[in-house]
Amino acid sequence: MADRPDPVTVVGIGADGWAGLTDAARTALTGAEVLIGAGRQLDLLPPSCPGRRIAWPSPLRPAVPGLLAEHAGSRIAVLASGDPMFYGIGRALTEVLGADRLRVLPHPSSVSYACARIGWPVEDTETVTLVGRPTARLAAHLHEGRRVLVLGADADAPAAVARLLREQGFGPSRLRVLEQLGGPAENCLEGTADDWPHPPSDPLNIVAVDCRRAPGALRLGAxxxxxxxxxxxxxQLTKRHVRAVTLGVLAPAPGELLWDIGGGSGSIAVEWMRSHPSCRAITVERDPERAARITRNADRLGVPALRVVTGRAPGALAELPLPDAVFIGGGLTGPGLLDTCWEALPPGGRLVANTVTLESEALLAGAHRRHGGELVRLAVAHAVPVGGFTGWRQAMPVTQWSVRKPPTEPAPHSGDTHR
Known part of the structure; x- marks a missing residue:
């Protein structure tokens, strides 16, 4: 039986460099034949680390398998910022090699350092990374009184965070930018989002946000x-009360994928994704103007990863990854749409369809007879002035069919299987 190759050692390193490493980390680095890391990390190592030094190329993720294969058989040490398993290279290495081929030696993360400096309990602090991700995703985490740490991608990150906070009605929020945490050049800049006074400074930064909503700004719940x-x-918007009921029946869970068909303004998909950071959604909308509007709504409400497909269902569904749940808010009378969605669902998947027309209601009644589930009518009335008095104005009632596909066989993984 062939000997198993030596594990790849992943060493977390901070701004304090060699001085901040444990004996185990130093031994791993001095004994490595190949040292891989960012250029600034490799520069922190002394001459007593004789291994061949290789800086990660850009883009990094596609290069990982090739670099590891090229140096197979050598003792490899990979440098990472802070804790390699916290938004770090450790994830990519685990996916390529498997956990049993890695030896991870973590260093305190920038989040641990930041909370220690400003006195925030880590367990009560949210963390959002903007490294390789749009700034818009921060919007979903903004609530009055919350504390958020934002991992910056570059020196421009603090100004971008301040700008987004102003746009979202959180201009009074206090910002502290902590640079080079744990190192000799550690520094802190302070200000508010409304009046951020500092030019771009150090690219190695983390932004601490004390969330404060401006008076009169729209309040968005969780x-x-x-x-x-x-x-x-x-x-073309699923109105608030019907939307809340619809999301309750769709019942999003972490990691699940939704098809939102007939997206309109994208409200169902947006609020599905806001329910948990790992929830995913694809909205299908045939009108290009509305599709563009969905993208804007997703950005403004903090879920820029919402995928918008411009096309007509069911044809536009052909190459999509299988969903865990499907919502049909428009286009029910399209030939074959209901059957296509039912067939796409894995066992245990959920389907919810809303309509206000008699023609589509008849289709839902037929689907209810075939597949079971629950058929309900939702009616909402609003109090409005009637002369000098107040009366009820009835909105169009919504017929809703919801059903769960019988779990008769193991469900395929939604992210890996295509129709």
Whole structure:
């Protein structure tokens, strides 16, 4: 039986460089034949580390398998910032090699350092990374009184964070930018988002945000049923109360994928994704103008990863990854749409369809007879002035069919299987 190759050692290193490493980390680095890391990390190593030094190329992730294969059989040490398993290279290495081929020696993360400096309990502090991700994703984490640490991608990150906070109505929020944490050049800059006074400084930074909402700014809660005013729309919008009921029946869970068909303004997909950071959604909308509007709503409400497909269902569904749940908010009378969605669902998947027309209601009644589930009618009335008095104005009732596909066989993984 062939000897197993030596594990790849992953060493977390901070801004304090060699001086901050443990004896085990120093031994691993001095004994390595190949040293891989960012250029600034490799520069922190002394001459007593004689291994061949290789800087990660850009883009990094596609290069990982090739670099490891090229140096197979050598003793490899990889440098990482802080804790390699916290938004670090450790994830990519685990996916390529498997956990049993790695030996990870973590260093305190920038989050641990930041919380230690400003007195925030780590367990009560949210962390958002903007490294390789759009700034817009921060918007979903903004709530009055919350504390958020933002991992910056570059020296421009603090100004970008301040700008987003102003746009989201959180201009009074206090910002502290902590640079070079743990190193001799450690520094802290302070200000508010409304009046951020500092030019770009050190690219190695983390932004601490004390969230404060401006007076009069729209309040967005953490559960489905955001105010209708939170969305840009042309009238094609699942209204707030029906939306809350619909998301309750769809029941998003972490990591699940939703198909939102007939996206309109994208409200169902947006609030599905806001329910948990790992939730994913694809919205299908045939009108290009509305599709562009969905993208804007997703950015503004903190879920820029929402995928928008411009096309007509069911044809536009052909190459999509299998969903865990499907919502049909428009296009029910399209030939074969309901059957296509039902066939795409894995066992245990959920389907919810809403309609206000008699023609589509008849289709839902037929689907209910064939597949079971629950058929309900949702009616909402709003109090409005009637002369000098107040009366009820009834909105169009919504017929909703919801059903769970019988779990008769193991469900395929939604991210890996295509129709």
């Amino acid at each position: 559960v489905p049923g955001l105010p209708d005013d939170a969305y840009e729309h042309d009238g």
